[in-house]
Amino acid sequence: MTSTNDPLGLAPDAPLFAAWLSTAAELAAGRSQFFSIPGHKQRTQLTGPIVQGDLPLYAGLDSPQLSGGMLADAQDRAAALWGVDWCRFSVGGSTHANQAVALALGAPGDTVIVSRTLHRSMLTGLILAGLQPIWVYPELDDHHGLPLGVAPEKVAKALDEHPEAKAVLVGDPSYIGTTGDLAGLAAAAHSRNVPLIVDGAWAAHFGFHPAYPQHALALGADALVISAHKTLPAMGQAALLLALTTEGRLNSSRLERGFEAGHTTSPSGAVLASIDAARALLAKHGERLLGDLLDLRTRAVEKLARVAGLEMLTGEHVDPAKLVIRLPGTGALGGKVDQRLRSEGFLLEMADRDTLVPMLTLADDQAGVDALVEAVAKAVEAERGPARPVSTAPSWRTVPVTALAPREAFFAPHETVPARQAVGRISAELIAPYPPGVPVLAPGEVITEEIVTGLRRIRADGGRIAYAEDPTLATFQVVRS
Structure with a gap:
């Protein structure tokens, strides 16, 4: 039987969502009282209705010991739906999931092959893990100046030149929806016995209708990060990290430790339940x-x-x-x-x-x-005016000059200098127009006149310059000489 709280009847196939519905009903009927966190205790007399529905996982939907097993059950169902053996739900978005998988790939100083159009969260994951990126660049569409996929031949060449590389990491689809040859990328990576990691944040809906692309795991990827809150009806910050560990290219223990390293110890039961409900929606409808x-x-x-x-x-x-x-x-x-x-x-x-x-x-x-x-x-x-030529945004065309490893530059002593003095210096900060959140400048890269000019043009056109210490771009943070 369906209800207004479960209009499509998802609860029987969604254990976390069912627990959320049950707990919310108990509270509404006055049969339960919270003496656990969150501090609002679902009472609206202090900050109003914004807190309604915010139920915890621990000592909420389940016991502090997770004795009910709803989270494990929900994650197992998601793993089965995407055809893998390991899955974790994140309340920290794809940012947390990308950083978690980076921590599972190697040791500080190891190299990885990475698409330059990665999201800033994967770059910060490389910094946290101490991994050294070897950049590969996507093809560009001549007509629109937008990025396509990274050619498998480029990845194969990079792996030949860096046989010590521990993994290949790409974002697919891109922020603007273009897709690449993931099967070809997987074949290139697997021929060198390294895993293919795909940030598929924008592709949670792939693989569930014949007119859409298959999801990355079905095409051979070893791990897939997806944001349930982007293209599925889940709450903000809802994401999944899915992986195939039985092939031996990824270690489930390392994945587990990497995931827990950055995951909150107070996860929102409501966000987790929304992931479960979105997964059940995909499976059923x-x-x-x-x-x-x-x-x-x-x-x-x-x-x-x-x-x-x-x-x-x-x-x-x-x-x-x-x-x-x-x-x-x-x-x-x-x-x-x-x-x-x-x-x-x-x-x-x-x-x-x-x-x-x-x-x-x-x-x-x-x-x-x-x-x-x-x-x-x-x-x-x-707003119509004279037609203008197509140009490629700096997020898609920047080819960096790397002077220091990202982690080394991140922790190096730094100083603030005027923009005109920053050209030729090594950046200590990550700067990305947002959206899409693709870095134009990363720690350890040389600041060029082209980069400064490109960023300023974006700002002049109304774009937001994200993550920079000075978003006006009057000054830059550089590694101290």
Whole structure:
């Protein structure tokens, strides 16, 4: 029997979600009182309704000893759904999961082959683990200037040149939904007996409908990081780390220790239960819902294509659910279009000078998407100008000059210098436009005039410069000479 709290009847196949429903019902009926954390105790008289639903895992959904076994059961079900033998739920997002797997790969000083368009969380994972990246670069789409996948031949060449490498790490799909040849990458890695690790944060929905790509694990990856809160209806910070350890390329004990090293000892039961519910939703209704989402996106693309100069990213190697809107042909600036949309109540996932990304997910409906499309068309027309050439953003084109290992630079004495004096110095900080959170500058890399100019152009176009000590870019943190 379904209820308004479980409209699709997921609880019988979702032990953590069922425990959350039961515990919430007990509290609502006055049959339970919390004398454990969180400190709000589900009472709203102090900070209001924001605390409602925030139930703990320990001494909440389960006992402090986890004697009910709901978490282990839920993780086992997820492992079975994705076809692996090891799975952990994270309440720290893909950031925590990426850092956890980095800690499991080798020892400080070991090298790994890494796609340069990695998310900053994987780079910080390399710093924590003391791993030395050997960069490989994705192909670029000539028409849009956007990244495609990393060619398997590039990875094979890097492994030949660095036979000591412990792993290959890539992000796939990219932030803007482009996909690469993961089967080819897995073959290249496995021929050298090293694991392929995939940050698939944006691909939690892959593999559950024939029109979508297979998920990375089905294509040969040894570990996959996914964000359940990005493309599935899970709570913020919900992520999974899934791995195949039976092949011997990854060690389950190291994975466990790496995961626990950065995981909170007070995980949110509500976030964990939402992962469980999202997994059950995929298993029970995924194909139908993903088909509906495909229809929504197809209709949106057809309507937006009627706007002169507007282009959408499409093709065989693009996530069929991702709506990526390209503006150069309209002359409109993404930041200005975004401001108009926000004033109308439409909040987009991403807007930079040339690109808009309104996220479409399983939670969207036809009326909402139609309203979005109409608003985008009006905003673009209002900001229309002369068409401009396509340019490639620094996040996708930067080829760094590495002077120090990331960990060495991170811990080195540093100083603050004006931007004009920073050129030619070694960066002590990580700087990335956000979104997408792909580093343009990492600790240990030489600051160049091109990098400074590119970052300043992004800021001038309304982008946010993230993680920099000085987001105005008047000064930079550099390794002390």
